[in-house]
Amino acid sequence: MRIKPWQTLIAILLLTLAAVWVDLPGQTLDPFGWKSGITVQQGLDLQGGIQIVLEARPPAGVEVTQDVLQGTRDTIERRVNGLGVSEPVIQTRGSNQILVELPGYRDPEQAVRVLQRTALLEIIDTNGQYLAPGTIVNTTAGPASDVLGNEPTPTAEPAATPQATASPATATATPSPGATPGVESTPAAGEPAGTTASPTPEAGATPTPDATSEAEGPVYETIITGADLQDAYPTTDQFGTLVVGFELKGEATRKFCDYTSSHVGFPMSIVVDKQVISSPQIESAICEGRGIISGLNAQEVNELVLQLKSGALAVPLEVVQSRTVGPTLGQDSIDKSIVAGLVGLGLVALFMILYYRLPGIISVIALLMYTSFVFALFKLIPVVLTLPGIAGFILSIGMAVDANVLIFARLKEELRRGRTIARAIEEGFEHAWPSIRDSNISTMITCAILFWFGRYVGATIIQGFALTLFIGVAVSMFTAIVVSRNLLRVLLTSGLFHNLWWFGLERRPAEPAPAPGD
Known part of the structure; x- marks a missing residue:
């Protein structure tokens, strides 16, 4: 049985309400305490904390293999868990170093000692x-x-x-x-x-x-x-x-x-x-x-x-780098990132509405849904948000809009060729999908490579950027193809938007009739 557009729309709205509920701060609208363990995990550069680089210094004649280094990392992780630090980062870097990040921790002397x-x-x-x-x-x-x-x-x-x-x-x-x-x-x-x-x-x-x-x-x-x-x-x-x-x-x-x-x-x-x-x-x-x-x-x-x-550690470790990040810098970064995100989102929304009109309004609605979906995923997975991670999220918003641009540009081309509005909508989505799919999958592959590279060299800023961009691009394909398409279908069935002006055209151009089979 074919699923009707309004049925899909109801499912999308329910999913959106669930995402918004997860996005709400604290225990808002949570009488049963279901959100007690769902919080935004902030990285070192946002909430402050301690970053320590430990280097293995074995006795003469002893080789530090990757197995030994990994075993030492595991021991460090167990010790950090005992300190009660939320979402720490402990990973090997190169052939003889271990990077430890303790967000929210305020006692560097005890951390080094332990x-x-x-x-x-x-x-x-x-x-x-x-x-x-x-x-x-x-x-x-x-x-x-x-x-x-x-x-x-x-x-x-x-x-x-x-x-x-x-x-x-x-x-x-x-x-x-x-x-x-x-x-x-x-x-x-x-x-x-x-x-x-x-x-x-x-x-x-x-x-x-x-x-x-x-x-x-x-x-x-x-x-x-x-x-x-x-x-x-x-x-x-x-x-x-x-x-x-x-x-x-x-x-x-x-x-x-x-x-x-x-x-x-x-x-x-x-x-x-x-x-x-x-x-x-x-x-x-x-x-x-x-x-x-x-x-x-x-x-x-x-x-x-x-x-x-x-x-016990398999090899002795020496602190080669230790720095403390204050929470003031982190809060300032969050405030500026929010402003940058809102300004960028506003400019993109204004352009889409002025140029594409009704499809532009649909894209803005889909973009707001996209934002709620992604932020809910960040809290549920959970993703440790860092400043580069926020940058990756903002970049993914632009890529989500790019998918809508490809679809709506093709929709206008189909309308100029004399298609009906309903047929033009379907043709626009079907012909734009291969381009959206290929470009987004290639971006996701690049994100996976960046994440692996960041993990190998111990660069958490690269990992944070790659992870948030990957999630954002994956969700953008869903919102562009499923959400935008069903919203347009439902609005079209209302009978209120058959004027071409709503789709960015003043009138239908006089062009040759489409070939048989079109």
């Missing part, structure tokens, strides 16, 4: 010796890259030369099962290796690749590593002090039980990046694989939990 640390966590046997917090040690566990299952590295793990922020360990095991000494581990090989925030480097400090090689003295045996960690979480000890709780998994629980059973009364040390955090005394055997790490303040506890749950 993202940069290698954070290989170990519990070591100190041979009965008490090691003070801050002591740099050599251990039998290799660098973080070894623990994560990457290629072995010939040198000791790079450490971050952190400050000793943890006070001497007060974490001790209580006799009750499940309370283990202030101990911790790093996540399992399949999981991200643990990281700590307790001994945190100064803001902006960079890892010192060979810090551990400077440690002199014995090599201590590693009992547990981050590869054995099941979970980490903030909790309190028997005195109500905030501490880091952890759980071991699998074979590590038995191994830890055997060790603590045979070393009751002896100290053992918790080490992060080859630096001692605390050295609690083992008061009883710990066989349930649970314990705590104390001696940290509230911020250090939260950061340590975040890093343990997200994993």
Whole structure:
């Protein structure tokens, strides 16, 4: 059964109302809270925030492969998610860099501290010796890259030369099962290796690749590593002090039980990046694989939990670029972009109405629908809007109008040839469609290439431009062919617009009659 124009028009109007409802800010006309998670995602240049470029600095003789770099990027992403940043950008750039953009984040020192640390966590046997917090040690566990299952590295793990922020360990095991000494581990090989925030480097400090090689003295045996960690979480000890709780998994629980059973009364040390955090005394055997790490303040506890749950970095990272973008600049950019968009839209609408008359009015209506559709898609996908992304959206508005120009120019040609208005409308759309299709598809292919290139080089401004332009061009084909065509069909059936003046012609030119079959 053939669908009638008015039926299609009803579907278009319902779709438009839905798009406008999504476009409305906040919870407007939303009594059921359906739009609670639908918001405009603003990029770094619009709402302000932090941009950090991290560069891998492996020890001598270690190669940073794409797999290692991608694994490091994934760990960084998990850490960023723990910071609670909305729509962050974390991507590799070139062969050894990672770009991190944190829109809306206002603490660059904490961001650098959390993202940069290698954070290989170990519990070591100190041979009965008490090691003070801050002591740099050599251990039998290799660098973080070894623990994560990457290629072995010939040198000791790079450490971050952190400050000793943890006070001497007060974490001790209580006799009750499940309370283990202030101990911790790093996540399992399949999981991200643990990281700590307790001994945190100064803001902006960079890892010192060979810090551990400077440690002199014995090599201590590693009992547990981050590869054995099941979970980490903030909790309190028997005195109500905030501490880091952890759980071991699998074979590590038995191994830890055997060790603590045979070393009751002896100290053992918790080490992060080859630096001692605390050295609690083992008061009883710990066989349930649970314990705590104390001696940290509230911020250090939260950061340590975040890093343990997200994993250890496979290679040390150095901050090579860091900048903070203020929200004032972003708001100013938004205001100017809105003005530019309104001015451009107004000029285009004026030209279309004056030159094409009724089809021009139809194109303006279709253009308003187009704008509501695209903005709704930006919120639903969601698309992170940046200043270049807004530029791509405005450019796509011009391309949407271009499709209507091709259609209406052909419509006028058909009218000059003596076609009826109804036949001229159909001929105009059918003959203009191949040109619209080919030009828009070629533009979309170009957008896809630009998006891939921007992702490879870490240029988010290119990605934002390409993505918004791609979506805009795709929607413009729908509005030009479906919306404009059905609006013209419905208006024609009303019988009010049979005068050629409405279509940009003063009168029908006297031309030869069309050939048979036309």
